[in-house]
Structure formats: structure tokens, C-alpha cells
Amino acid sequence: MDADLDLLRRYNRSLPRYTSYPTAPHFGDDVGREAFQQTVQRSNAVAPEAPLSLYLHLPFCRQLCYYCGCHMKVTHDPARIEKYLRYLKREIDLLAPRLSSRRPVTQIHWGGGTPTLLTPTQIRALGAFLRDRFEVAPDVEMSIEADPRGLTEKHIAAARAAGCTRLSLGVQTFDAQVQEAIHRVQPERLTRTAVRWARAHGFDGINIDLVYGLPHQTPETFADTLAGVLDLAPDRIALYSYAHVPSVLEHQRLIPEDALPAPAERLRLFGHALETLTGRGGYRFIGLDHFAKPDDELALAQQRGTLRRNFQGYSTRAGADVYAFGISGIHQLSGLYAQNAKALRAYYDAINRSELTVYRGYRLTKEDRLRRHVIMELMCNMTLQKEAVEDRFGVDFDAHFGAALDRLRPLEADGLVALRSDEIEVRPPGRLLVRNIASAFDAYLHEAAPHEQPAYSESV
Template sequence: MSIPPLELIRRFDIPGPCYASYPTADRFVEAFTAEQMSQVMAQRREGAAVLRQPLSLHVHIPFCESLCYYCACSQVVTKQRTRAETYLRYLGREVDLYAAHLGLGQAVSQLHLGGGTPTFLSDDHLRGLMAMLRRSFKFSSDGDYSIEVDPRSVDAARLATLAELGFGRLSLGVQDFDPAVQKAVHRVQPAEQVFGLMAAARALGFKSVAVDLMYGLPLQTPESFDRTLEQVVQLRPDRVALYAYSHLPERHKPQRRIAVAELPPPQARLTMLSRSMAALLQAGYVHVGMEHFALPGDALAVARRQGRLHRSFQGYSTQPDGDLISLGVSAIGRMGAAYSQNAKTLEAYYDCLDQGRLPVVQGLALSRDDLVRRAVIMALLCQGRLDFESIELAYLIDFKHYFSAELDALRDLQEQRLVELGDNAINVTDMGWFFVRGLAAVFDRYLQADRTRARFSRII
């Protein structure tokens, strides 16, 4: 697979949605209430059991011991472990509400603990959390159970506890190995610490270990990031997520501590991206899609080859597309034809549960057009191919008529050899796969209508 020329990368260096969902979360409305979410769950419970796919669970743990200046997540910075105990009690109440609506023993095939810092929780806290979830849900023996790990908060013994609790996949937050960059973003973690954890994870038999990297951080240069990539290649994680840092201090308060003068210029960012992609591909990684790379034998790369890739709020997944229950403050879930988001502060989250109701404060009931476009966008993002007939049969539309404007817009991208437009299908080329997020945006009715992109991260 060839690396795109810098001129093409520069063209797509614009803000755009990451499409963890369609419509995207910025379209959620407060008119979608906990009562509507209850109705959606009633529909699932009343549906034919044979048609219900296993659930996915996401648990958001907001606590962090220290603040990373690049952070754009919902977090609570504290060293008080007792706050976690209170939070877990309220999580238990939320789980009980879902169990009351859906019934005990719902099958679960995927679990992800995200944050914040899930490993802020002590081993006993984690054991209590998993026991609480297993009391209400039935976990599949071959499910995908993952957790985000701050390397500064774990050692080999803690990794052993995670393995004991059933986690098979880890995601290590690295961002950059350069000491000066780490100091500039207030996240100092020596490379040897990460290498030690990787060795321990391998010895414990974890199925997959991912590393998160970020380019565009203060004090980074193409040369310094080359050195980080060299170390990552030596580390040999199963998956690598390569994110672009988006400086949006008006939206994310932690970023206000970053010195703008220390951020790399646009040309340096593009060079970092281009050289990073080249380094990972040369090292044998497969470009799974968007910012994600995986070794050929990893389940994610296998799913990509076999056309079984899916996408959710946790990113690319090997699990079938289905309902997602998200637990905790600010968590976003999906059920049926609806999305929901919980209260964004601990106080509001606790208040809802004290009143005995789901902490849902906004969401969206998808229209028929939303469902059609979601199917199109996810097919492009996950399979890199869209057969018109599959959409026409599922939604009873004439694809070429319904999407005539979008097909016209794709003709320019076809001239750039990013897509191939056939009589009955759209195929993303190898070169286009690097820009698939931008290709999918062509079908985003909301984005094309208002062109307000500033709230999004950059496409590349």
C-alpha cells in the first residue's frame, strides 16, 4: 500500500467527524429523555428473543490522578480513592435500572472500560465492579473484554489481576516517548516502564495489546516523532492508534495549559503523519481504517480482510453491530434506532439516580433518513465498499436517485483515484482508505448542510 503524497494529505487536513455514530453526538437534543430511553428498551425486551444480538457494555470511569494537558475527555482529577467507592455505588444503581427494564441475564459479548483512567480503580474496586456486572448480565465465554490502561498506574501484578477478571485486551496510553514532549503535556512515563508492561502482558497471555499515539503535541518535531515510532516498532504492540491532536481550548479546559507557540506548524504535522504511516506499514502493520493499524494476525486486521469490521463509540470492533449500554457520567449509548447520553457532571449523574431514574439527559431518535445514511457511512468506514442493492432492499429506496447529489460530489474524488464509482457500487481505493473519514462525510446530511466543522477534530 502506497503512502499518499503530501499534497493530497494537505487537502484533507480539515476538521470532520470521527463517526463513532451517525448522526454525530453534537446533534443530540435534550428533548430525548430518560422516559424515551425506557420506551426504546421496552421495544427491545418485547422483540423476538431470537433476533436480539448480545449487548455491548461500556463503563466510563472519569477519575484521573493527574491532568494531561491534551485531554479532551470527561474527567475528574483527584487522588481521593473514596470518590471511586461512591461512584461505583451509583454505577450499581444504574445497572439495576437497566436490568429492571431489560431483564436479568442479558447476553453480553463486548465490554470496554474507558475514561478517564479505569486503572484509577484499585484491584478490589475492579473486582467489585466486575462482580456487579456479572450479577446482572451474562458474559459470553468468547467475548471481547478490554480496558484502557495508564502505564503509570499499573505494574505486572495489576495486569495479572486484569487477566484474572477476564480482560483479554489492553490499550496503553503512550502518546509520545520523548521526555520533553511528555513534560510539556504533563504526562511523564519512561519508555522502559511501557516496555516492562508489554513484556508482562505477553507473559500473562493477553490476546491483544494496543498503543495510543498522538501527533501534533507541543515540542514534537518530525525527527522526535520518528524516534517514538522506532520505539513503538520495537515494542511491537498488536494495534496502534495514531491520533491527531486537535487544539480546542475553548471547548476543553485542560488544553488551555498548552503553550500555543510550542505546537508544531501545519507542515510539520503533515510530515509526522506521512512518516508515521510509512513507518508502520514498513514494519508490517495493516492500515485497518482511519487512525488504526494492526498486525496482520490481530483480530481487527482479520475482520478487516474478511469484511466483518464494525464501528461504535469505542472505535473499530470485531463484534457484530448491535445495542450498546453505556454506564457512568457522560457515557453515550445506542439502542435500536436511538442514541442516549448520560449527565455530564457527577452531581447531575448522582442526582438522577437518587431520584430513581436513568441519568439520560439528551439523545436522538433516528429518522428514516438517518438510518439510511448511517448504513451507508458505516459500510464505507468498515468495509470500504458499498453495494447499492443492499441499501435499496433494506430501506426501499432508489440509491442513485436518493443520493444523486452525493454521487456527483464523489466524481471529483474519483478523479483523485480515491474511490471507484460503478453502476451498482462504490469502492474505496487503497489510497482512498487513508481518507475514508472524508469520503464518508460526503453522505453526512447535517455536515453538508451547515458546513460547521470547527467543533470537530481534524480528518487526518
């Protein structure tokens, strides 16, 4: 482990997480509503039966967690949520008629913010609305993010009635001192009860979100959190590295910086978590920051080399176009990314004009698509067959990616990656540094001067 720590320390630098390629900071206003609508029209004509994935952004939360990096709004006003839902449905009605009615919806994700801040009645109504407007596949994978604080059994029942099969619970930590410092006091029993309800109501996938690198966290106290989580035996665990960017997210200044673990301590936190979850816990390490039981779809997909990645994280069905509803949502079509208005005012104004709210995006070139494919294969499946890339994109891999392969040589010497004549393989020590390996293929990262780089979080 010490040798691994040394490697992690040497390679730990700020890099994109590659939920998209190119990454969101490269989106521009040259791709707006018009471009999006044209692409929607074309892609629905070309592939009128291709599966669809939907993302719903429900931004409201009862209170602000000081570490939060999500696009959220605090509210105590039920009328504000009711109004948002009215507009969300109007937005769906603006876009749904432009999509081929033969496209089955195979995946729906309710994200936020806190979707379970909706009342049980609102959750049921939104589920019914989706079924009315789309051809939802009988085996749709529908997931919802929930905050155990404020959650009731009625919410769980409503989410099931709406068609949700997966529940993702925000936990972050069970430690009382850490909870105080992050302004998220959440007694462990709330999480336990939420898991019990979810099982009783037939949720077949339960995920727990954890964050490491939070103030006052130590490997010892985090061990207690991990033991508590293992005891709940969720199907999946997301273990995020705390992204602390107070220059961008002002409220993160409320985090006591002197209590944040130093980089070496962060690495130890991660190292211990990795050992515990994959050792005693029996979970498989998936991609960058996920853990799944060996028989879980994510683990099987990684084994088969069919794991995919998008703005919603790792998925087995992320090949489908994603249409996003709600503020800040990002549409992900095969050749185009497009983002909805971020501010409520701009979002409501556009919908009042009966317009979609897309305000910026990115149209991928052929070269972008090729590089996206390579980066996603490495990030998801940890291996890449050169011949498959050559067949798909009509390039000579080694000639095309000479500069990227040169960038990888020092990482090969450090045992992080194997560069073979027919394939690239991320070696076990390179798993934690897969962002460094993937970034060798990121044309934009190597074109821009360091001072022009957007603020990304560190590798570990």
C-alpha cells in the first residue's frame, strides 16, 4: 500500500472526471436551442426506434450542506416546488412531441437537489405524467436520489408506484463531528430505516453515497462509517472524493478548512476505504468511484466490457441518448451536448415563451467522438482493443495517437498501464489514477496553457 500511496501522491493533480468529453467547461453559446432542435429532429428521423434515457433535475433541498457541489436551491415554500413541477411538465410537453413515439424509454433518473423533497402525491403524479408522455419500457431502470432526512415510508411507496426500482441514499458520513462541520446532521438510524423501507417496498437496487476528504475525517472514524454501511449491505456504494472549490462555490467557505484532511491523509482515507470495501465488504471496485456487489449489473458490465459513463455516473445503459428536464440538466445526444438554463428565472421565462431552455452546448467533431470513445473505454472498462477502435473510426491507432502514447510511457514505467501492440490495459495500481491515463487522450487538456485550464478537482 505504501508504494501505491507514493504513486498516488506523485500523480495526484487536478483533472476532469470525464462524465463527458469534451468536458462541460468547453460548452459554448454557439450551440444553443436552434442547434439542439435540429439535432433532435435529425436523430429522431435517423433512429426512430433507438432507446431513450431521461434525466429529471429536482433542485430543491430543505437546507444547505456546506460541502455541496450540486445545482440546488434551499426552499421551505411548497408553492415554489409546485410551480417548478408545473414548468417541468410544460418543458416535457415542449420536447416530447419532437421525439419519435416509437422510442422506448429504458432509463429514467430523478436527480437533484433532493427529489424526495417532493410530496408523495407529487412523486406519483410525476411518474404517471412520464408514462403518459413517453413509451416507458416495461423493464425500465428508474432510479431516484433520496435524502434520509425528511424521508417517510409514504415517499418510498410513492417512488415505487411511480416506477422507481433503484434508490440512492445520501449519507456521506455517520460521524457526528463531521456531520456538524458539514451542516448535515443525519442520525444513522434514519438511513437504516430508509434502507428497511426500500427493501420492504421491493426496491431491487440500493445505493449509498459516501464522501471522503471531509473536515475532521480520519481513517479511524471513517472506518466506523464504512462498518455501518457494510452492515446495511447496499448493492452499490458511491465513494466520492470531496471536491472543495470555494473560489467557485462560495458556501464551501463555511467548511472549516483547517479541519480538512491533508492530501496524504486523504489518500489514506481512500486507501482504507478501498481495502475495506473490496476486502471484508466483498464489493468490486467499478471505474473511478463506485463499488458494487459482484452480482450487480455494474460489476457484470465492467467484466463484460460494456460499462458506460455519462453525467449520471456509471451505467449499463448509457448508450442511449439522454434528454434532460429541469434547470441545469444536460442533454447527451450522440453528436451533441446541450445544457438547460441554470437560473430559475431564465428557465421559467423561456418556457413562458414556449421555448426550450437550452442556452449552451457542444457539437462533437469526428475527432471528438473518437477521443470520447477511447477515454470512456478506459474510464469504464479499464482496457481498450486498438483494432476495435480502428474498425469503428477508420484510423491507424498508433499513428493517430502517437503523442498520447508518448505521454503514457512514464505511466507505463511506473506500472500504471500496459501499452501492448494490440491493446491498452489499465494495471491494478493504475485503477485509482485512471483519470491520469484517460487524460493522455484529451486533446483540449494538452492544447490549453495551464493557466487557461478550468478548475477540476484532484485525482484522488
